[in-house]
Amino acid sequence: MEMLRDADIDPAPLVGKRVAILGYGNQGRAQALNLKDSGIDVVVGLRGGSGSAFEAEAAGLTTDLIEEAVRSADVVMMLAPDEIHAALYGEIEPFLREGAALGFSHGLSIRFGFVKPRGDLDVFMLAPKGPGTALRSLYQQGKGMIGLWAVEQDSTGNARAIALAYGRAIGCSRAGLIASTFAEEAEADLFNEQAVVWGGVPELLIAGFDTLVAGGVSPEVAYLECIGELHLIAELIEARGIAGMKEAISNTAELGALLGGKRIIDADVRRRMAEVLAEVRAGRFAEELREEERSSYPRLEQARSEARETLLNQTFRKLDDTRRD
Ligand SMILES: NC(=O)c1ccc[n+]([C@@H]2O[C@H](COP(=O)([O-])OP(=O)(O)OC[C@H]3O[C@@H](n4cnc5c(N)ncnc54)[C@H](OP(=O)(O)O)[C@@H]3O)[C@@H](O)[C@H]2O)c1
Numbered sequence: 001m002e003m004l005r006d007a008d009i010d011p012a013p014l015v016g017k018r019v020a021i022l023g024y025g026n027q028g029r030a031q032a033l034n035l036k037d038s039g040i041d042v043v044v045g046l047r048g049g050s051g052s053a054f055e056a057e058a059a060g061l062t063t064d065l066i067e068e069a070v071r072s073a074d075v076v077m078m079l080a081p082d083e084i085h086a087a088l089y090g091e092i093e094p095f096l097r098e099g100a101a102l103g104f105s106h107g108l109s110i111r112f113g114f115v116k117p118r119g120d121l122d123v124f125m126l127a128p129k130g131p132g133t134a135l136r137s138l139y140q141q142g143k144g145m146i147g148l149w150a151v152e153q154d155s156t157g158n159a160r161a162i163a164l165a166y167g168r169a170i171g172c173s174r175a176g177l178i179a180s181t182f183a184e185e186a187e188a189d190l191f192n193e194q195a196v197v198w199g200g201v202p203e204l205l206i207a208g209f210d211t212l213v214a215g216g217v218s219p220e221v222a223y224l225e226c227i228g229e230l231h232l233i234a235e236l237i238e239a240r241g242i243a244g245m246k247e248a249i250s251n252t253a254e255l256g257a258l259l260g261g262k263r264i265i266d267a268d269v270r271r272r273m274a275e276v277l278a279e280v281r282a283g284r285f286a287e288e289l290r291e292e293e294r295s296s297y298p299r300l301e302q303a304r305s306e307a308r309e310t311l312l313n314q315t316f317r318k319l320d321d322t323r324r325d
Contacts, residue, residue, distance in 0.1 A: 144174025
């Protein structure tokens with residue numbers, strides 16, 4: 001594996017070029033501000049009447065309507081939600097300059113065919129491995145967030161150089177840039193979201209909380225045990241790896257983890273994980289995402305409102321209020 005850092009990357013391919021950032025959400029805001037602070041000419045492209053225009057301009061950024069931003073740019077980054085990329089690309093294609101570069105921060109739209117870019121474009125991915133808020137705060141601290149890069153289409157012969165210069169300008173190569181592909185990044189990311197960090201872990205925490213409460217433990221103690229300790233293990237794994245984390249905890253906790261961990265995450269769980277990966281690769285989730293958008297997000301809305309009403313969330317709010325007092 002090749003890990004590229006600032007010193008390995010020529011910033012020149014973006015010098016004198018204009019970058020249009022489409023969308024001023026989690027990633028759009030962070031990437032636009034990091035680019036500006038790296039001396040790049042940036043314009044944020046927004047739909048008419050967007051509530052984000054005032055905020056972007058207050059942060060010192062130039063904004064324009066999507067069509068005008070695209071027309072003026074050498075590099076266009078698709079930083080609106082993935083599920084609207086097909087419609088957004090259809091809207092901007094007539095305004096993309098001949099030989100422009102089209103960038104993504106997630107491989108999904110290309111891997112699953114939401115976007116089929118025109119043949120004259122360079123198409124690259126620069127996917128920071130974390131949320132935009134952290135991408136921005138790390139940059140401001142003089143640090144960076146590790147990122148994956150890929151080239152899907154190299155019409156001008158400059159796609160690799162542009163992708164890497166872009167990764168440097170948003171601060172990722174301060175930490176490191178790793179070569180990947182749109183397919184690898186999209187499949188691994190969707191798998192993780194469903195089966196591991198964002199899907200599996202919260203359900204494990206909820207199941208643990210519910211089990212303790214059903215066993216007569218108070219919600220507050222159940223919350224502190226099952227959920228309140230999560231940041232401790234995350235910090236230990238970040239600093240020392242999984243083996244180092246186990247050495248850092250008490251013998252009691254280590255033996256408990258040894259005896260209990262594989263009972264919970266057993267062969268059946270691994271089999272279902274493999275099923276999730278196969279379904280992701282078959283494009284089933286990508287279709288679910290588009291359907292959810294087409295029907296105005298009913299499952300997401302319902303799940304959000306149900307989660308707000310749970311005993312677990314009430315306990316979180318109670319403990320959070322106490323902490324603030
Ligand atoms: N979230 C993350 O931390 C993260 C991490 C790595 C990669 N990514 C990738 O980065 C990309 C952007 O994700 P995100 O989470 O940053 O998105 P997001 O926060 O949901 O994006 C919101 C922005 O998109 C604009 N937008 C929404 N619908 C639009 C439409 N129909 N037409 C034009 N603009 C529209 C919104 O415009 P208004 O301002 O007008 O509402 C807003 O500025 C995705 O490909 C995602 O997979 C995200």
